[in-house]
Amino acid sequence: MTTAVLSRYEIDIEDVEYIRHGAKPLLARVYKPRGTGPFPLIVDLHGGAWCNKDRMSDAGMDEPLAKSGVVVVALDFRMPPDAGYPASLADVNYAIRWCKARAAELGSRPDMVGILGVSSGGHQAMLAAMRPRDSRYAALPLPASAAVDATLRCVVLCWPVIDPLGRYQYAKKQKEGGDPKMVKKADQWLSCHDRYWPGEAAMAEGNPTLALERGEPVQMPPVLYLQGNADVAHPKPNRDQFIASYRKAGGRVDLHLFEGVGEGFITDDPGSPASLEAVEKIIEFVHREIRC
DSSP states (O other): OOHHTTTTEEEEEEEEEEEEETTTEEEEEEEEEEEOOOOEHHHHHSSSTTTOOOTTTTTHHHHHHHHOOOOOOOEOEEEEEEETHHHHHHHHHHHHHHHHHHHHHHSSSSSSEEEEEHHHHHHHHHHHHHHHTOOOOOSSSOOOOOOOOOOSSOEEEEEEOOOHHHHHHHHHHHHHHHHOOHHHHHHHHHHHHHOOOOOOHHHHHHHHHHHHTTTTOOOOOOOOEEEETOOSSSSSHHHHHHHHHHTTOOOOOEEETTTTOOHHHHHHHHTTTHHHHHHHHHHHHHHHHHOO
8 A cells, every 4th residue: 555545534533431330431532534434443452461551552553544544443441450351351342332333423334343452452352353242241231222243354463462371471481580671571561460360260261372272162353463573572482372273263364573673663663664564564454354
């Protein structure tokens, strides 16, 4: 795609309350192209090891994606200390159905919805896509009855924590390794794991890779998987295991690796050559998979 094609729409940006838990509203930042549509719609889940960041964290991806002609709905969702797993998955599942129920006013259609997730958001995006009808995830009813579910057309994964238990075990090994920089990172990862997950059994249960290896009946929309080859936060063996298992089960994964960049390369430096290339891959994938 040319730069002109990638940025052919002006956009409007608005924060909208999509659900409320008690007195606390959860907001979605909606990036909406100006035009008649219908446009593909992508629900965006930020990273932050399940415990940090917010709906504004992925603006470097969300804005260019919207300017290409995609409605982007970037979510806040429950995090510790408010709630751990699986509360965030319930918020995500609800938000997908909320978007479908309001697709016309958002400029999209209910059958044109996909999802994007970054790091821990990538984990949640993949799990939400694989288990759209899980009773725990689908536990929050829409205010008005609507004949929509939480199935998705495609998934974009940006350096996901695709195997939470594997990353937890990896972090423990890094902490024992003695490298001060890696020990500090590992402490942060372990702290967030322990705050979000009830324990290692939950990390194994809420695990896209192990769900495939257990033979669970899951949905398998096409996946775009992006990662820097200098990423030390998301172990390569975890990535390779998931991709092999997904393909073996009949799913499609398009993997793109980026030279010399680590975790968070798009969110940390959206103007870098690798980031611009990655965003272009996302735009091409979303338009191909949802418009076809």
